[in-house]
Amino acid sequence: xxxVATLAGVSVAxxxxxxxxxxxxxxxxxxxxxxxxxxxxxLRNAIAGSLAARRSWTVGVIIxxxxxxxxxxxxxxxxxxxxxxxxxxxxxxxxxxxxxxxxLIRTFLExxxxxxxxxxxxxxxxxxxxLRASRRPFVTTWELDRRRGYASVSFDNGIAARSMTETxxxxxxxxxxxxxxLTRTNDRSRARLRGHRAALAAAGTPDDPTLIQEMSFTFxxxxxxxxxxxxxxxxxxxxxxxxxxxxxGARLECADRGVRVPADVSIAGFDDLDxxxxxxxxxxxxRVPTYQMxxxxxxxxxxxxxxxxxxxEELQTEVVIRDSTAPRHxxxxxxxxxxxx
Amino acid sequence: xxxVATLAGVSVAxxxxxxxxxxxxxxxxxxxxxxxxxxxxxLRNAIAGSLAARRSWTVGVIIxxxxxxxxxxxxxxxxxxxxxxxxxxxxxxxxxxxxxxxxLIRTFLExxxxxxxxxxxxxxxxxxxxLRASRRPFVTTWELDRRRGYASVSFDNGIAARSMTETxxxxxxxxxxxxxxLTRTNDRSRARLRGHRAALAAAGTPDDPTLIQEMSFTFxxxxxxxxxxxxxxxxxxxxxxxxxxxxxGARLECADRGVRVPADVSIAGFDDLDxxxxxxxxxxxxRVPTYQMxxxxxxxxxxxxxxxxxxxEELQTEVVIRDSTAPRHxxxxxxxxxxxx
DNA sequence: TTGAAAGCGTTACCAA
DNA sequence: TTGGTAACGCTTTCAA
Numbered sequence: 259x260x261x262v263a264t265l266a267g268v269s270v271a272x273x274x275x276x277x278x279x280x281x282x283x284x285x286x287x288x289x290x291x292x293x294x295x296x297x298x299x300x301l302r303n304a305i306a307g308s309l310a311a312r313r314s315w316t317v318g319v320i321i322x323x324x325x326x327x328x329x330x331x332x333x334x335x336x337x338x339x340x341x342x343x344x345x346x347x348x349x350x351x352x353x354x355x356x357x358x359x360x361x362l363i364r365t366f367l368e369x370x371x372x373x374x375x376x377x378x379x380x381x382x383x384x385x386x387x388x389l390r391a392s393r394r395p396f397v398t399t400w401e402l403d404r405r406r407g408y409a410s411v412s413f414d415n416g417i418a419a420r421s422m423t424e425t426x427x428x429x430x431x432x433x434x435x436x437x438x439x440l441t442r443t444n445d446r447s448r449a450r451l452r453g454h455r456a457a458l459a460a461a462g463t464p465d466d467p468t469l470i471q472e473m474s475f476t477f478x479x480x481x482x483x484x485x486x487x488x489x490x491x492x493x494x495x496x497x498x499x500x501x502x503x504x505x506x507g508a509r510l511e512c513a514d515r516g517v518r519v520p521a522d523v524s525i526a527g528f529d530d531l532d533x534x535x536x537x538x539x540x541x542x543x544x545r546v547p548t549y550q551m552x553x554x555x556x557x558x559x560x561x562x563x564x565x566x567x568x569x570x571e572e573l574q575t576e577v578v579i580r581d582s583t584a585p586r587h588x589x590x591x592x593x594x595x596x597x598x599x
Numbered sequence: 600x601x602x603v604a605t606l607a608g609v610s611v612a613x614x615x616x617x618x619x620x621x622x623x624x625x626x627x628x629x630x631x632x633x634x635x636x637x638x639x640x641x642l643r644n645a646i647a648g649s650l651a652a653r654r655s656w657t658v659g660v661i662i663x664x665x666x667x668x669x670x671x672x673x674x675x676x677x678x679x680x681x682x683x684x685x686x687x688x689x690x691x692x693x694x695x696x697x698x699x700x701x702x703l704i705r706t707f708l709e710x711x712x713x714x715x716x717x718x719x720x721x722x723x724x725x726x727x728x729x730l731r732a733s734r735r736p737f738v739t740t741w742e743l744d745r746r747r748g749y750a751s752v753s754f755d756n757g758i759a760a761r762s763m764t765e766t767x768x769x770x771x772x773x774x775x776x777x778x779x780x781l782t783r784t785n786d787r788s789r790a791r792l793r794g795h796r797a798a799l800a801a802a803g804t805p806d807d808p809t810l811i812q813e814m815s816f817t818f819x820x821x822x823x824x825x826x827x828x829x830x831x832x833x834x835x836x837x838x839x840x841x842x843x844x845x846x847x848g849a850r851l852e853c854a855d856r857g858v859r860v861p862a863d864v865s866i867a868g869f870d871d872l873d874x875x876x877x878x879x880x881x882x883x884x885x886r887v888p889t890y891q892m893x894x895x896x897x898x899x900x901x902x903x904x905x906x907x908x909x910x911x912e913e914l915q916t917e918v919v920i921r922d923s924t925a926p927r928h929x930x931x932x933x934x935x936x937x938x939x940x
Numbered sequence: 941t942t943g944a945a946a947g948c949g950t951t952a953c954c955a956a
Numbered sequence: 957t958t959g960g961t962a963a964c965g966c967t968t969t970c971a972a
Contacts, residue, residue: 299732301705301708301709301729301733302709303650303709303711304706304709304710304711305646305649305650305655305710305711306650308646309644309646309647309650314646316689316710323675324665324671324674324675324678325668325671325672325675327666327668327671330665330666330668330671331666333665334664334665334666334692337665337690337691337692341691341692346689346691346706346707346710347689347690347691348657348687348688348689348690349678349688349689349690350678350682350687350688351675351678351682364642365645365687366687367642368642368643368644368645369645369646369657369687370644370645370646388642391640392642476873477873477874477877478873478877481877506874506877507877510877510878510879513879514879532817532818532819533818533847533874536818536819536822536847536848536851537851538851538854538855
């Protein structure tokens with residue numbers, strides 16, 4: 259920058275100005291400086307700039323894994339708005355480990371991120387303390403943080419899951435298999451399980467623990483869960499998987515075993531991945547405004563970085579009924595032996 | 600840091616030492632400093648550290664989109680090794696735009712990344728210049744950069760595609776539909792198309808341009824491509840999609856139209872996504888060591904950051920034959936009308 | 941509109 | 957083994 263200043267015959271202060279507030283410098287000198295920058299191939303040192311300005315133009319995003327397509331989608335939303343606002347994206351994956359999350363929060367804060375986007379609302383007390391002490395804005399996604407003073411952009415996982423279970427109940431199903439995520443490490447999964455149970459309770463349907471399985475989100479695990487249900491003496495007539503990935507796995511397992519969907523068993527998912535609508539039968543699922551959630555989270559965060567107030571945004575989900583679910587009656591009918599005329 | 604120094608009764612230099620080279624400071628004082636850090640809840644300012652040390656412990660990764668599962672997978676590989684080595688990951692997506700890529704390279708360099716992981720080998724001359732001038736190490740993934748002096752960790756897209764086409768040819772197929780990625784913006788897709796054509800040429804099979812379609816990687820586009828092929832007067836007996844996403848779409852379109860796979864048409868993909876092996880019929884595809892490629896790229900980059908030499912690593916791909924492909928003969932037989940006895 | 945100069949919070953060299 | 961103190965390359969008052 260010193261070279262540029264010399265070459266343009268101005269001070270470094272002026273060079274800095276054409277970089278950061280061009281309007282403050284006279285067009286003529288501005289031109290000269292820009293020419294000098296071009297001639298020298300000047301690349302500013304943004305690190306030095308951040309140190310001086312106490313602002314890094316960087317946002318930290320922590321997600322469990324980049325490999326879950328639905329998380330990739332919400333992250334894309336974040337990245338898209340950050341990009342247009344000149345912010346950079348520091349990304350960290352914690353693999354559902356709150357220890358790792360704590361470590362990432364600490365190092366991101368050390369890296370002077372201007373704000374953070376986090377996944378879920380439960381974390382180590384130490385992480386909470388760090389966050390508060392840093393006084394940096396952060397917004398929580400994928401679950402609503404209802405505590406006042408905490409920003410969050412999400413839908414309600416409990417309500418979303420509950421609606422799907424109610425839908426299944428309305429179709430006449432009474433034995434509903436539930437394939438949950440790992441509740442120990444995932445508060446979204448816990449909320450969904452709670453929602454499911456609430457629906458059962460409200461309907462006076464027994465909550466049979468053998469109808470609940472916990473697995474991480476892989477096709478393989480979806481298959482395993484379905485295989486286990488199918489092996490029961492009295493298998494469920496519907497299976498609600500808390501992720502489309504699991505649901506697709508479950509559906510594939512049925513195909514391999516000649517179990518018809520939805521005639522023999524209904525299957526429902528969660529997320530509404532692209533794949534869900536393309537699959538045959540098309541998957542009934544809970545649609546989540548994933549991309550929009552990411553965008554909005556980034557917008558809210560940026561506003562807070564700019565001094566705006568803490569904001570909460572509750573998004574709506576929607577049960578999308580497609581072809582993988584059917585009324586329980588049609589199931590028993592179609593598998594019953596129909597007497598000839 | 601000054602507070603910590605005062606509280607511990609040492610100089611800031613010593614505090615810095617316990618942070619960066621603890622072995623250089625006597626255990627007793629080290630303890631005292633650490634206690635002081637704990638008491639004050641000290642968080643280092645890594646930005647200031649980077650400025651002084653001229654090293655940001657940050658690596659920039661540029662991929663077309665985070666939303667393509669196969670790119671997410673290679674990125675996971677990168678992130679995994681970076682994590683264990685104390686590096687941070689600045690991620691940028693360029694949506695297959697070389698202008699955007701240039702912009703990202705520039706701003707990442709300004710952010711003083713210690714190195715870069717890039718996707719593909721062709722970019723704007725301006726980007727090349729920037730990269731050379733910065734003297735920062737970078738490694739190219741998803742395609743081999745054979746120019747000397749350029750690091751790259753990848754497989755050969757041309758060879759990989761060629762092997763699959765040869766496999767299809769060997770099965771007796773002569774009219775092979777090819778669903779390509781967008782060749783204008785994607786050098787990997789160009790290489791794959793070249794490989795396909797090379798295989799056709801070597802076998803003396805006519806290279807019919809109506810048998811080639813270009814589309815971005817979505818299920819929907821896979822369907823469209825297959826629909827178009829199926830609508831031809833003389834449809835291909837096999838379809839090779841340059842991405843499993845496209846192949847799954849193609850397969851789904853067949854299902855909707857009652858076209859049997861592989862009896863009526865063989866389908867092959869590329870990537871070997873998780874989904875490929877679970878689908879029915881299980882998808883024949885080209886297996887790419889995606890995660891490993893990401894890991895190795897990061898390792899090579901880190902070595903170069905540490906002063907190591909430019910390195911090239913060529914990984915191997917493998918044609919995985921599953922159930923979505925069959926010999927052409929069985930196809931014609933099974934669709935022929937078999938005369939009654 | 942422009943310049944001078946004091947930071948920003950570290951690291952790393954040189955002495956002690 | 958420890959301390960003093962220039963950098964690091966900017967931004968941002970404060971004056972002119």
